Amino acid sequence: MPILECKEVSRYFGGLAALSRVNFHVEQGEVLGLIGPNGAGKTTLFNLMSAALKPQSGTIRFKDTDVKRLGPYKICRMGLARTFQTVRIFPNMTVLNHAILASYFGRSPGMSSPEALRSASETLEFVGLSTVKAIPAKDLTLANQKRLEVARALGTHPEILLLDEIMAGLNPAEVAQAMELVIRIRNKGITIIMIEHVMKAIMSLCDRIIVLHHGQKIAEGTPQEIATSEKVIKVYLGDKAHAGSK
Amino acid sequence: MDIPKLISSKRFVLGFLFILLVVLTTLPLYAARYSIVLLTTIFMYVVLTVSWTMFSGPTGYVSLAPAAFFGAGVYASALLGFVFPLPVIIVVGALSSACLALLVGALTLRLRGIYFVMFTFGLVELLLHFILWWEVTITGTTGRVVPTVGNTTVYYLMLTILVMVILTTYLIKHSRFGLALQSIGECEEAAAHTGVNVTALKIMTFAASAFFMGAAGAVMATRWTYIDPRIAFNPILSFLPVLMAIFGGMGQLFGPVIGAVIFTTLEEFLITRFPYYYMLIFGIIMVVAILYLPDGLVGLTQKLWNRISGAKYADP
Numbered sequence: 001m002p003i004l005e006c007k008e009v010s011r012y013f014g015g016l017a018a019l020s021r022v023n024f025h026v027e028q029g030e031v032l033g034l035i036g037p038n039g040a041g042k043t044t045l046f047n048l049m050s051a052a053l054k055p056q057s058g059t060i061r062f063k064d065t066d067v068k069r070l071g072p073y074k075i076c077r078m079g080l081a082r083t084f085q086t087v088r089i090f091p092n093m094t095v096l097n098h099a100i101l102a103s104y105f106g107r108s109p110g111m112s113s114p115e116a117l118r119s120a121s122e123t124l125e126f127v128g129l130s131t132v133k134a135i136p137a138k139d140l141t142l143a144n145q146k147r148l149e150v151a152r153a154l155g156t157h158p159e160i161l162l163l164d165e166i167m168a169g170l171n172p173a174e175v176a177q178a179m180e181l182v183i184r185i186r187n188k189g190i191t192i193i194m195i196e197h198v199m200k201a202i203m204s205l206c207d208r209i210i211v212l213h214h215g216q217k218i219a220e221g222t223p224q225e226i227a228t229s230e231k232v233i234k235v236y237l238g239d240k241a242h243a244g245s246k
Numbered sequence: 247m248d249i250p251k252l253i254s255s256k257r258f259v260l261g262f263l264f265i266l267l268v269v270l271t272t273l274p275l276y277a278a279r280y281s282i283v284l285l286t287t288i289f290m291y292v293v294l295t296v297s298w299t300m301f302s303g304p305t306g307y308v309s310l311a312p313a314a315f316f317g318a319g320v321y322a323s324a325l326l327g328f329v330f331p332l333p334v335i336i337v338v339g340a341l342s343s344a345c346l347a348l349l350v351g352a353l354t355l356r357l358r359g360i361y362f363v364m365f366t367f368g369l370v371e372l373l374l375h376f377i378l379w380w381e382v383t384i385t386g387t388t389g390r391v392v393p394t395v396g397n398t399t400v401y402y403l404m405l406t407i408l409v410m411v412i413l414t415t416y417l418i419k420h421s422r423f424g425l426a427l428q429s430i431g432e433c434e435e436a437a438a439h440t441g442v443n444v445t446a447l448k449i450m451t452f453a454a455s456a457f458f459m460g461a462a463g464a465v466m467a468t469r470w471t472y473i474d475p476r477i478a479f480n481p482i483l484s485f486l487p488v489l490m491a492i493f494g495g496m497g498q499l500f501g502p503v504i505g506a507v508i509f510t511t512l513e514e515f516l517i518t519r520f521p522y523y524y525m526l527i528f529g530i531i532m533v534v535a536i537l538y539l540p541d542g543l544v545g546l547t548q549k550l551w552n553r554i555s556g557a558k559y560a561d562p
Contacts, residue, residue, distance in 0.1 A: 050439060076441040090432035093425075101429055104422040105441035116422070156441050 001064070003028045003160055003191055004049065004080075009058035011044055018044040019215045021058065026160070031182070031192045033206035033223075035199075037235065040212040042195045043085055046162050049193075050082045051075045062160075079107050081153035082162035085195070087145045089152075091138035098137065098148055099123045099155040106156025123155040127181060143174040150181065160191040167198045179205060203227065211235070270405060274398045282401050286469070288510045289404040290462050291490060293411050295506040296499075297458040298487040300415045301451045303496040304427035307358075310367035310484040311350065315343040315456040317373060317479035319463025324390040324473050332395060336403065336464045343460025344453040351449035367484060374479035381475065389474035392467045403465045411458040416499055418451070427451060493535050495542020504543060 002025035011019045019041045026032050034042050047053040049060055051072050060067040062080055070078070090098060099120035103111055111119065124130045127147050132140060137148055146166050153161055163182070167175050179201050186192055186205075196202045202209065203223040211219040211226060213235045219226060226232055274282055294312050302309050322339030330338070354365045381387050418424050429437040430444050438444045467473055486509075494505020512531070516524035539546050 052435070052439070071443075071445075072435075072438040073441050073443045076439055082439055084436065088433045088436040090429050090436065093428060093432060097425055097428075101422075101425050101437075101442070102440050105426065107441075109441070113422075152436070152440055 002026055003063060004193075005061045006045075006049075007059050007061075009045075009048060009055045009060060011041075011048060011053065011055050017215045019048070019055075019212075022212070022215075022217050024210055024217065024220065026191055026193060028159075029186075029189055029191055030208065031186055031194070031206050033202045033209040034193060034195045034212065035197070035202060035209060035226075036212035039214075041215040042212055043164060044215075045212070046082060046164055046193075046195065050080060050162060073105070076156055076158075077105075077107055077109065079157070079159035080162070081106070081156045081158035081160075083146070083149040083153050083164050083166055085164040085168075087142070087149060089137040089145055089148055092136050094134055094136055095124065095129055095140070095148055095151075096120060096133040098152045099133075102152050102155025103157075106158075108157060119157075120155060123151050126184070127151045127154065128177075143170050143177075146170070146178070147181070150185075154185065154190075158190060160193070161185060163192060163194040163196075165195055165197065167196055167201055175201065267409070271402075274401055279397060282397050284514060286397070286401045286404050287514075288507055289401075289408045290466055291486065291510045292503055292506040293404070293408050293458055293462040294483065294487040295490040295494070295502040296408075296411050296415055297455040297462075299491050299496055299499075299502040300411070300418060300458075301427075301448075301455040302488075303491065303502075304419075304424065304431045305448060305451070306431040307355070307448070308363050308488065309452070309455075310363055310488070311347075311369050311456075312459050312487050313479050313481055313484040314366075314370045314373050315347060315459035316463040316466075316483050317370070317475075318343045318346055319460035319465075320467040320473055320478035321377065321463075322460070323464045323467035324392050324478075327391075327393045327468070332399075332403070332468065336407075336461050339464030340457045340461035343463070344457040347453040347456030348449060351452040355445065355448045355452065367481070370479055370481055370484055374475050377479070378475045389472055391472055392470065394471050395468045397469070400465060400469050404462070407458060407461050407465065412499070412503070414454065414458070418454075419499060423447060423451070489532060491542075493532070493539075493542055495539070495544035495546075497541055497548070498544050501542050501544035508543070 005025040006022055009019055009022045010017065022041075022045065034045065036042055044053065048055050049062070049067065051067050051070050051074070054068055062075065063078065065078070067075060093101075100116050102123070103116040103119040121130070121133075124133050127150055129144065129147055129151055132144065137145060140148060150163070150166060167178050170178060175198055182192065182194070182201075182205050194202070194205070206223055209221065209223055209226045210217055211229075211232050218235065219229050219232050221229070270285075273285070294316065298309065298312055301307065319339035319342070322342055323335050326335050326338060350366070350369060354362060357365060378388070418427070426437065426442045426447055429440065429442060430448065434444055463478070467478075470477065487506075490505040490509045491502045492505070493509055494503065495501035513524075513528065516527055520527060535542070541548070
């Protein structure tokens with residue numbers, strides 16, 4: 001049984017269909033990529049899955065529970081964590097306190113403070129932020145702030161992690177580090193859904209890719225299939241006819 | 247010995263607080279009556295300011311409702327003054343304030359920024375006029391007499407509430423909920439996605455802060471002997487706690503305490519020395535404080551302190 005499943009999901013903003021009748025599922029332990037041009041509805045889909053928004057029609061089931069009836073904090077405690085496309089850290093809070101907060105309120109609440117501290121330190125060690133743990137988040141570099149978003153999400157001990165463009169704005173060396181981090185998260189057995197524009201990362205990390213365009217799913221398949229799909233190439237690069245004509 | 251290290255050591259702080267508490271509890275035995283009365287007023291403002299900071303400090307939700315919660319406590323005293331003993335009245339006053347806060351919080355804590363500020367201030371006016379209307383048309387009075395209990399009793403009651411509110415704020419601040427409240431203030435959306443039940447936490451903390459304001463109102467009413475809706479729901483009691491907290495600085499727990507103490511003393515001094523110009527002088531001091539002391543008196547002291555001891559990211 002899939003860990004997360006979307007059935008006929010639609011969401012409108014005013015008259016605009018941000019998502020219309022989207023169907024897909026994620027299996028336990030899988031890395032699923034979500035790509036598509038700007039405005040395709042990728043982040044809206046993340047907002048729906050993490051219960052920040054409710055779909056107008058269709059259902060999203062996480063571990064066989066309808067997400068519609070949960071708030072964001074409940075779904076987090078059930079084991080679904082996310083990061084944000086535009087960094088949403090707590091600027092004046094230290095890096096360590098981000099992770100401690102996550103351990104206190106995440107999937108295993110009721111931790112004692114030494115337990116929370118230990119769990120937080122492990123998380124920071126895992127993502128590589130141990131050396132800056134006493135620094136307020138606003139003083140970190142962008143790459144480290146994105147890493148901190150991942151740490152805060154991981155600190156809640158999720159079963160499924162939604163990563164929203166964690167590589168955008170990073171330099172090649174930082175992208176390589178972020179890719180390596182994603183692999184290590186997957187190796188822990190955590191299911192991952194990632195939105196990314198860095199194609200190198202998507203193609204090498206994902207088991208399966210979904211392509212969204214104008215709120216509709218236009219393709220789904222292995223990286224190989226997506227890279228050779230004519231429909232996808234058309235969406236990204238335009239028609240051959242147009243390219244040739246004046 | 248290293249003096250900065252000594253002063254910031256835990257033992258020194260605890261010792262200092264203990265001596266302060268001993269002095270304050272024994273004060274009515276030898277101090278003049280005037281200073282007891284003045285200190286009670288100061289305590290009242292400290293209670294209002296610290297309980298305001300308990301909720302509004304970390305979350306950034308600026309509440310202008312203190313006068314409403316304080317007034318609810320005052321009216322509990324006025325209505326039940328001749329029926330129940332004072333401790334019961336204080337608890338009833340505190341609880342009715344807290345219930346009011348639960349109700350108002352559930353309705354309004356979705357509002358952010360200026361909308362929340364305006365609503366909470368509207369609440370003060372709403373209660374004021376509702377009770378005014380009630381008293382005039384239903385009960386046929388405007389004011390009520392509250393039984394007095396003596397200056398020393400009022401002093402000790404206010405001191406007890408003061409110690410309780412400071413202790414509660416300290417415990418919240420250093421618990422997981424203090425961290426969660428800070429996360430709400432810095433980015434509420436991310437806090438919710440990190441598993442914090444933001445709505446429940448905001449409402450509960452709002453109610454806890456109202457609890458102490460109501461208790462202070464119930465005690466203070468006994469000193470005034472006569473109250474009417476305009477005394478009980480005086481809007482200035484909504485603004486002063488905010489100003490005192492800003493003046494003292496909200497980064498540390500003792501900021502609002504120091505702010506309230508200095509502010510009240512200053513007000514008393516200016517009223518007696520410059521009865522005609524006191525508001526003007528007061529206004530100038532406030533403007534200067536807001537412009538040049540963004541983190542309040544405590545922030546300024548800390549900045550100087552760090553320069554002396556040369557610390558930046560010291561472990562807490």
